[in-house]
Amino acid sequence: xxxxxxxxxxxxxxxxxxxxxxxxxxxxxxxxxxxxxxxxxxxxxxxxxxxxxxxxxxxxxxxxxxxxxxxxxxxxxxxxxxxxxxxxxxxxxxxxxxxxxxxxxxxxxxxxxxxxxxxxxxxx
Amino acid sequence: xxxxxxxxxxxxxxxxxxxxxxxxxxxxxxxxxxxxxxxxxxxxxxxxxxxxxxxxxxxxxxxxxxxxxxxxxxxxxxxxxxxxxxxxxxxxxxxxxxxxxxxxxxxxxxxxxxxxxxxxxxxxxxxxxxxxxxxxxxxxxxxxxxxxxxxxxxxxxxxxxxxxxxxxxxxxxxxxxxxxxxxxxxxxxxxxxxxxxxxxxxxxxxxxxxxxxxxxxxxxxxxxxxxxxxxxxxxxxx
Ligand code: SF4
Ligand code: SF4
Numbered sequence: 016x017x018x019x020x021x022x023x024x025x026x027x028x029x030x031x032x033x034x035x036x037x038x039x040x041x042x043x044x045x046x047x048x049x050x051x052x053x054x055x056x057x058x059x060x061x062x063x064x065x066x067x068x069x070x071x072x073x074x075x076x077x078x079x080x081x082x083x084x085x086x087x088x089x090x091x092x093x094x095x096x097x098x099x100x101x102x103x104x105x106x107x108x109x110x111x112x113x114x115x116x117x118x119x120x121x122x123x124x125x126x127x128x129x130x131x132x133x134x135x136x137x138x139x
Numbered sequence: 140x141x142x143x144x145x146x147x148x149x150x151x152x153x154x155x156x157x158x159x160x161x162x163x164x165x166x167x168x169x170x171x172x173x174x175x176x177x178x179x180x181x182x183x184x185x186x187x188x189x190x191x192x193x194x195x196x197x198x199x200x201x202x203x204x205x206x207x208x209x210x211x212x213x214x215x216x217x218x219x220x221x222x223x224x225x226x227x228x229x230x231x232x233x234x235x236x237x238x239x240x241x242x243x244x245x246x247x248x249x250x251x252x253x254x255x256x257x258x259x260x261x262x263x264x265x266x267x268x269x270x271x272x273x274x275x276x277x278x279x280x281x282x283x284x285x286x287x288x289x290x291x292x293x294x295x296x297x298x299x300x301x302x303x304x305x306x307x308x309x310x311x312x313x314x315x316x317x318x319x320x321x322x323x324x325x326x327x328x329x330x331x332x333x334x335x336x337x338x339x340x341x342x343x344x345x346x347x348x349x350x351x352x353x354x355x356x357x358x359x360x361x362x363x364x365x366x367x368x369x370x371x372x373x374x375x376x377x
Contacts, residue, residue, distance in 0.1 A: 073271055076179030076263060078322055085302055123272055123307030125300045132302055136207075 042109040043102070045091040051081050058110075061087075065120075084120065089128060097131035181264035184247075185316055186343040186371035187330065188350050188359060189239060194337045196238040199225055204332030205242075208317060210301045220291035220306075222314040223329055228377070237377055240329065240338065243268060243289035243314035244362065244370030251281035251290065251313075260311075266343075266371050267316045275310040282311060286363055287370075289313045343371060 050057055052064075065084060071077040091106040092099050099106045100121050107126070111118040125132060205223045206213045215221060223242040229235070249268050252260045259274035260281050270281075270290075282290045290313040293306060300306050303319040317327035325331075330338040341350030353359075359373040 069273060071178070073269070073273070074261060074263070076265070076318070076322055077176060078178075079176055088302070122296070123300065123305040123310070125302040125305070127299070127302060129302040132299070135299070136301075 040109040040113040041104055042106055043093045043095070043104050044106055045093050045099070046089075048090055050090070051086075084124060085129065088126065092126070092128045092131075097128045098126045100126035179263050179265040179267075179322075182344060184266040184343040184371060185321060186245065186266065186341065186350060186373065187316075187327070188339040188341075188353055188373050188375060190337050190339070190375045191237050191239045192376040193335045194238050194240070195335060196227060196236065198238070198335070200332050200334055201225075201240050201329035201338065204328040205314075208301070208320075208328035209304045209315075210297075210299070210306065218292075218294045220293060220312060222289075222291070222312070239374060239377065241287065241289075241362075242329075242372070243285075243316075244287050244368070244372045245314075245316060247369035247371070249368065250284040250286065254280040254284040256280065263318075267318050267321070268313075269315055269318065270311050270313065272305065272307060272310040272312075277309040277311065279311060285313075286366055286368070 052060070057064075064082060065087075068079060068082050069084070071079070072083065088099050093101065093105060096102070096105075100108050100118070103109065103112065105126075107118055107121070127135075202221075202223050202225060203213070205211065209222060211220050211222060213219075215224075223240055226239055226241045228237045228239070245262075245266055245268050247262075247266065249260070249262055252262055252268065255261075256278060257274045257276055259271045259276070260268070261271060262268045277292065279292055282288075282292060290311050292311050293308050296308045297306055304315070306312055317325070317329075320326060320328065326340040327338070330340040339350050339353065341348040343351055343354070345351055354373065357375060359375045360377060361368075361370050361373055
């Protein structure tokens, strides 16, 4: 029964996937531009970079001018809503959804550009 | 391997998927200077001197500034975060009243750090006591250990935090001495906001700093000095 269910599921899902050219998520990369490392390297290693950097920044006060979560957000937050997490195709959410990796940075960290956050606060 | 698996794998493995995220040629300016890349220095010990004689009863400006800076709700219920509070003291025999702000005292020998089972509570080399929320498991031992009741637990999910002040549910927090401002050469929001210049912020180790000079020349106290925690926050006039 289970097998039948999954077979049916596959039949439903398959056409949508077949329809795509590459099958990779379409992301809103925000402002974009030259990243601190090349795209492929970042795709594989950004989590290690962020983890290393967070310990340096928080525990030792070493706040790198280039490598920081805030800088990721500065470049990659959508130009529409200033966020890396607001929509399904937002820069962080798009891939994490696709890869089914839980994204919990933003339970504590802001996903917004600082400038946009300040504007919003001052409007209050 | 299913088709989806293969695609995921290719997405990570090859640059073919790059089309979706390919970056337009151009350059980018890092428009925020985050502070000193060399990090905190152990030559420094940050602290504050609070002149209670100048502090006005009923004034809450330091608290308001802290709440605004750090994104606290401003609520004072048992489950609300409070990083700084105004305290009114009254000497019953003489009737003398004092008003003062109370916050994490940034102890040199912090009990919160002693009891923390995960090493989340820690003291930075420049004397600022912080919670590493990446490690905090929310056990709240530190809240029990702190003699100054300086810490709060975040009970509810939070949204729209200050990008410089990450805070989240399930972790403990307290005054950070506005570490994000200090690292950019600034001073704590409370010290900046006080209209009566009650809160003097500075480096206790620098003999030429205003705070060190004052501590040398005026009488000041550590609250609960009997505990030998050597707090970095000192009080005048109590
Ligand atoms: S005042 Fe409390 S929270 Fe602050 S360092 Fe001392 S023990 Fe820790
Ligand atoms: S609540 Fe967090 S910071 Fe406090 S003692 Fe437990 S793990 Fe450490």
